[in-house]
Amino acid sequence: MAQLYIRPIGLAPSPQCEEGEAVRLGGGMVYAHRFALLLREGGKIVSRERVSVPDMEAALSRLPAGLAEEGAAQWAGLKAVHAPLQCGERTIRLDQPQVMGILNVTPDSFSDGGKFLDDPEAAREHAATMLENGAALVDVGGESTRPGAPAVWEGDELKRVIPAVESLAGMGAAISVDTRRVGVMEAALKAGAHVINDVSALRHDPRSLEFAAASGAPVVLMHAPGEGENLHDCADYTNPALDVFDWLKARRDAAIAAGIPREKIVLDPGVGFGKSLAHNLAVLNALPLYHALGQPLLLGASRKRIIGALSNEAPVHKRLGGSVAVAIHGMNAGLQLLRVHDVAETVQARDVWRGLRDGALTDFSELPGL
Secondary structure, eight states: OOEEEEEEEEEESSGGGGTTOOEEGGGSSOEEEEEEEEEEETTEEEEEEEEEGGGHHHHHHTSOHHHHHHHHHHHHHHHOOOOOEEETTEEEOOSSOEEEEEEEOOSOOTTTTTTTTSOHHHHHHHHHHHHHTTOSEEEEEOSOOSTTOOOOOHHHHHHHHHHHHHHHHHTTOOEEEEOSOHHHHHHHHHHTOOEEEETTSSOSSTTHHHHHHHHTOOEEEEOOSOOTTOTTOOOOOSSHHHHHHHHHHHHHHHHHHTTOOGGGEEEEOOTTSSOOHHHHHHHHHTGGGGGGGOSOBEEOOTTOHHHHHTTTTOOGGGOHHHHHHHHHHHHHTTOSEEEESOHHHHHHHHHHHHHHHHHHTSOGGGSTTO
């Protein structure tokens, strides 16, 4: 059976640039006025039609019944306005990009492994600094998921994560916990965490879907092709951008079927997980497509291998410029959440970007003297 995709291909800084013939992507600050209507069969694209906003309804009506329904769902998803994430007393609005700061309490994470593991005060100071610099929430992880990283015993992960969560909770922070294990999810939520960020998209632990639904916590479902301990395995793509779309759609639907409210599901295309440089570039260049899934979107590319590969093999500690560049790319695609190591720099870039977007909403032809 054919599969349908509505991919935004023409973006605009404001709706008046297109005389109102543009839609607001994901309820944010990016507008799209032209789309590619793609049909795929057997992994291959068999049809591509370029469609503008006024013509979309007619284009969808010409599709067979099943595809027309899917098209209507994706069209609604592209225009969906997302409710804020409620994290205890903190409300995280999703009508503009928000920054998620990374706190790794691990010995072997690719960027800052070991830096905060055995020094709780350093971890606390780093977390406080990220919050002061504008992080909307802090993501605490006790297991490295870099390629080749050894598996972590749940007891060790708990010893690493829970003190950090308790410390952040004492600061009144919004907290997500980066884990694949229900035992850690449960303990972290009890300690004051608010969001479950699972790089296996609630597949690793067979109890995950049921627990997440019962917890009532928002969840982040990330694309990773592998199963079991190695999430980087099974990276076999026919079209990386569309394959990731299909995979995320299936996990979204599995979460909904398990009882997780749709408004509590965030999707992450999983940059760097089971993807070559070419795969990552394909996914990054197709980011606006994922709004058609109708969920808030998270991008986690900070300091990753792709940045080194595109910048003369820059080492991890010299990837700030590239990390900010990718974050801005995510903002230009309308993504709601940016998971980063360098909070102050990313927040500054976001604030300038937002100012430019706000300015673009004023039609220059209406300014006096022009």
